Amino acid sequence: MFKVESKINGALGRAGVLHTSHGEIKTPAFATVGTKATVKALTPEQVRDTGSQVVLANTFHLFLQPGERVVKMAGGLNRFMNWPGPTITDSGGFQVFSLGAAFSSEKSGGTKRKISKIAKVPADENIILDDGQQGGGGLAIIDEDGVSFRDPSSGAPHRLTPERSIEIQRSLGADVIFSFDECTSPFAPHEYQKEAMERTHRWAERCLVNHRNKGESKIRRITREILKIEEEKEINPTQQLFGIVQGGRFEDLRKDSARVIGKMDFDGFGIGGSFGKADIDEALRWVNIILPEEKPRHLLGIGEPVDLILGVENGADLFDCVIPTRMGRNGGLFTKNGKINITNSKFKKDFSRIEDDCRCYTCQNYTMAYLAHLFKAREMLAATLASIHNLYFINNLMSEIRKSILEGYFPKFKDEFLKKYKS
Ligand SMILES: [Zn+2]
Known part of the structure; x- marks a missing residue:
């Protein structure tokens, strides 16, 4: 389903094609994030016109609202949101674990804690956060079987397990789905990272089994075969399951995770967890030198231009991130010289384009002064x-990177881009 077309000389990076039942994804590629089955502020046609090949939606959000059954009844994610191209769903793991941070920041009197921390405790004990603070029943709680958590808006209790995550993703029907993993704080100690990573490995195995059996138990399958009952029709019978490599910032754990997950029968791999800006390329090399070369790799949650270039160079094929749209909604714009903020007063009377040579709809038709006015007027x-x-900008960057790999001038492209781009 994945084919490597060309490699960067002396590096782990490559250009390839990932085939799905909703069309091919030419890699390296950026997956546009449509968290709740919509890319905020854009119609699917507008998304397509930006050069987006694939949309990534969030399992956790769609599970809470409208519920995976509604999406399934609509005929799957594609039909529900009217996006005809390839789709991806994450496993819900990251969002569930982030709940720990959301709840703990509330409890610590509004002090924002950037890093999520999930307490792991026996069910009958109080939750103790890493800063020694006593938590309450509102946190996400992890055990060997899965995670219990509360809906952040309604407070309703929910539970996600590896099997449940795969079942939900099967109902959503995306082309690429992910195994359920435990995301840890990058500052978690080695001992906890190791424990969480080993649990993620056991969960990966369970996800694979559920995916292979389509959620059907052995007894149920045999009964169905004896009674000649037809199998339930799947929304997307060619769904590809990616396993997730964890291990935090520790070299031994990352390598161990890549070896274990890499040997399992996944269609591709996700590389999860947080990375520091300085160590992203090194951490990717640890992992990608071990993962099987013939399968695709998705670096989860990364989307800054410089990180994309380093990510591709070090062997990642797919990326996703909310940055282009979230930053855009706050007036932040990418240019080849770095980011600008259109709400800055210096753009008020600037009747030039964001970028003269940009071929996007916005640059073809509107001036910076007009955009600055729209933001000021909150339109x-x-x-x-x-x-x-x-x-x-991001999709064009990815297609330029791809071209430079196919035509053999990636190092030159990288140098020229990094020289200009001030992040
Ligand atoms: Zn533009």
């Missing part, structure tokens, strides 16, 4: 036009 079109430019 909805501001978010649309800014998101269009940013997505086009």
Whole structure:
């Protein structure tokens, strides 16, 4: 299903094609994030016109609302959101574990804690956070079988297990789905990272079994075969399951995780967890030198231009991130010289384009002064036009990287881009 077309000389990076039942994804590629089965402020046609090949939606959000059954009844994610191209769903793991941070920041009197921390405790004990603070029943709680958590808005209790995550993703029907993993704080100690990683490995095995059996138990399958009952029709019978490599910032754990997950029968791999800006390329090399070369690799949650270039060079094929759209909605715009903020007063009377040579719809039709005015007036079109430019910028960057790999001048492309781009 994945084919490597060309490699970067002396590096782990490559260009390839990932085939799905909703069309091919030419890699390296950036997956546009449509968290709740919509890319905020854009119609699917506008998303397509920015050069986006694939949309990634979040299992956790769709599970809470409208519920995976509604999406299944609609005929799957594609039909529900009217996006005809390839789709990806994450496993819900990251969002569930982030709940720990959300709840703990509330409890610590509004002090924002950037890093999620999930307490692991026996069910009958109080939750103790890593800073020694006593937590309450509102946190996500992890055990060997899965995670219990509360809906952040309604407070309703829920439970996610590896099997449940795969079942939900099967109902959503995306082309690429992910195994359920435990995301840890990058500052978690080695001992905890190791424990969480080993649990993630056991969960990966369970996800594979559920995916292979399509969620059907052995007894149920035999009964169905004896009674000649037809198998339930799947939304997407060619769904590809990616396993997730964890291990935090520790070299031994990352390598161990790549070896264990790499040997399992996954269609591709996700590389999860947090990375520091300085160590992203090194951590990727540890992992990608071990993962099987013939399968695709998705670096989860990364989308800054410089990180994309380093990510590709070090063997990642797919990326996703909310940055282009979230930053756009706040007036942040990508340019080849770095980021600008259109709300800055210096753009008020600037009747030039964001970038003269950009071929996006926004740059073809609007000036910076007009965009600055839309943001100042809090007009909805501001978010649309800014998101269009940013997505086009990132998609165009990915296709330029791809071209440079296919035609053998990636190092030159990288040097020239990094020389200009001030992050
Ligand atoms: Zn543009």
